[in-house]
Amino acid sequence: MKRFLAGLLLALPTSSLLAQGSAAEYADDAFRYNDFVQQGSARFRGVGGNQVALGGDASNIAGNPAGLGFYNRSEITFSPSINLTSARSGFLGSTVDASKTNFNIGQLSLVFAGEPSRNSRWRRSSFGISYSQSLNFSSTSDAQGRNNNTNSTFLNEYIPGLNSGAPGSVKERALSDDFTVNTARTPEAALYGLFLVNPTVYGATSTNPNGTIDTNGSPFYRLDPTLPLNQRATSNQSGANSQWTFAYGSNFDDKLYLGISANISRIRYDSENTIREAPVNGQFDNYGRTNNLAVTGTGFGLTVGAIYRPVQSFQIGASASSPTFFSMKETFQQTFFAFGRSSQLVRDLTVNSVAVDPNDFNYSMTTPFRASGGFTYFLGGGKLGFLTATADYVGYGGMRIGTDAFNSTQSNTDFKNDVTSEVKNTYQNVVNVRAGAEIRANMFRIRGGVAYLPSAYRIDLDRVSADSRSRVLFSGGVGVRTDRFSFDLSGSYYNQKTGLSPYILSDSDTPTVSTTTQRVNAMASVGFFF
Template structure:
């Protein structure tokens, strides 16, 4: 399934691939969703940032929280994430999991000396490295399909564009300049060279699959890695120990990579044993954003806080790769003239596609409140707004007309597919001498306009504990997220002829924060 553009030199008549605006809309969402960030303390509290201070998470959360610091502090927060998924496809289920370590956050807060004779009591400067998003994912799926195979998608694409044989031959090089060996410039060209599809005559279309009747066992995998990390610089001040205000600037770094496979294993086929597809995407990007936050302490028992966060403006580069391979019964296949031949290729790469674009993530805002239970702890809650429909994507990689079409069509896809979301977070902390006990939860509203029966709303539960000394503290948290997602390996004109994978996701995240006060 072709995902990205081919290079400008390959954009000749009748071979320009379909511009996948829906895919770039999904990419914008992937790089914009955030579940839970910060130190172990804040993650144990359900990811609440709006109305709490005195924590290193304030640097990239609500920067006004830095105004609560009276001493300087250094923290380091290693984390461990366990990905747990179950893929349901064609009535069968497959489970998969993987675990990985990471750095959730590292920070330095430098607090000024208190100004007792001034209304401006103190100020603090904070610098942090934080893991804003994790893209690690894995799942398997499989099932018996008696209605279609991936080759039906290839045939439909070639016939739908009335692609002549001459074009499929032009989209192939026996000695490609990029690979140094045989390379195809489209999936139909690879299938044609491998005799997986055959033309009906000299002109080509309509094409037909070499085997269009056999049942297939289908199996697919995904393995993804990467993260959206951010260096943040924040500054905050405290007026009369009541009004706290702060701002920050964030410099993000995006790294995402996935490999995906899909195989049709033919049952009792006279021609084929199996046909496999592989694809990979490698993405890097860098961005910038700003935040402004305030907290107002109405009394020692109650305070309100809020933050407005600009979109992150990100410049992205990506490379998309594909390959096709096949196994034939007795090493032979029926050619267009009906005779058995030995196919010249059993595996072919598709030429890599490079693309560059820029993305604007959603505008965000939150409002929260904290109620203190004297010296026994507190309860805190946050309401968040995320303007997913305001995401946008644009490029300068193509000509002016195609650049504008890419921007406009992708924006239309975003507004048609996604909606603005309101999220809710709640957390509590109980204090017993040096010990701290915490619980939290969050409801993250699905950004999709149409759920298609998939439970895309995310539910998070978390808990943790900590110990506080005069110069040292340690916090530990664990959180579990629960939600569903979906993936469609290929589509056909009749929705009854293909299926989607329903994926149940239950990632677990553990964070340990070690801090030193000075």
């Protein structure tokens, strides 16, 4: 039924169900899809992602919709973006670098400014529509090293389950029936077809030294179990959490600005993780496993906001975003591969790659509640620039995942409760703090900003401490603004530490890839007034 069902041997009295984390995996998914770092146009990114107490920018559509009340002219904007990632991964005492580049449309928006009112204190209203990326998943890592722990192999995720019953309780016939030329119903059957797990021979005779498929069976074993392994773990992700937003903002007496927006969000996430092992001077040249995960989701959410300007040079803002309620679908598939070194194994291997039947899983996801508050102080009445700061509350502890995919109501309830428990035990609510400034000289702008994003983790995970997962984002930018158009450039940088366990065994036998990733984003925003 999904990733956490690593293998289910059907039609056997001692069927083995090998768990790979289930609830913990889905708790991790909920965080991954909602770990927003920065959003908006180049203008707002240049000042550290601050936007709650600033108005008159297309970013207000997806940020604080109250800012649309500042518009007195309609505008169309386009913001192409580039993400550069550079990852350094430590694994088994070795270090490897990897990099990736991703081009995307960070934002595309249209604002229609209404006509000014002559007889009302409600001065003007504006409507906006935008496409924007809240989060880009582009990332990569590469790690390799020599593992001298002979118990540490991804094959040991499967062999103990095969051997959990009495000798001969799992028959070779069961695996053979689940294996065809290059496909298999279960991971265990794929490993059997590639000679990565081998049965014990029972009832061997001089005329039939290999026994029979109906008598051979557990305990299963792997070839060259005492040899160290050269291991390589690679990971590659792509996709984005993006949204179409429809927003309305209004201006009351040039002091109070109110707004509301609705978003239709879309998640597309693709992940490929490969673990490859090469026994030192063994019968296999190398073998391994590739896990492919493809996820899509559609959700709906609301945001309300307000900006108040008590005096000309100072304004405060606040916004609150409801959780987005997603309907998610994922497809998970494993492919196993093996290449022989010994002449006998090369002859025996009729195929080198076996794909396990893919599994689909549908579920619902509730994202964190978010709220922001901040202020902006204008220098020289706004002619010289401004200073701005924001505090963003993110309720990661409120993330939820549920499903009706299981056969019983109780199973669905247990799944939801298990994921909820994992979320509460692993993640905590945070307050992100941002500060930025813009200096103006006629039509020219210079910007700078910084943001501190504390760790959302309660616990150390994959041998990466919770505290070390906090991030500091630095940003800067320049811009030009005239009566007809605006042009802005921004650049931002931060690094983050993550961990990846390419397979899960006991703590002492599970190796961990520790990765420090440097992320650079550059964006250009072009706007035309009409």
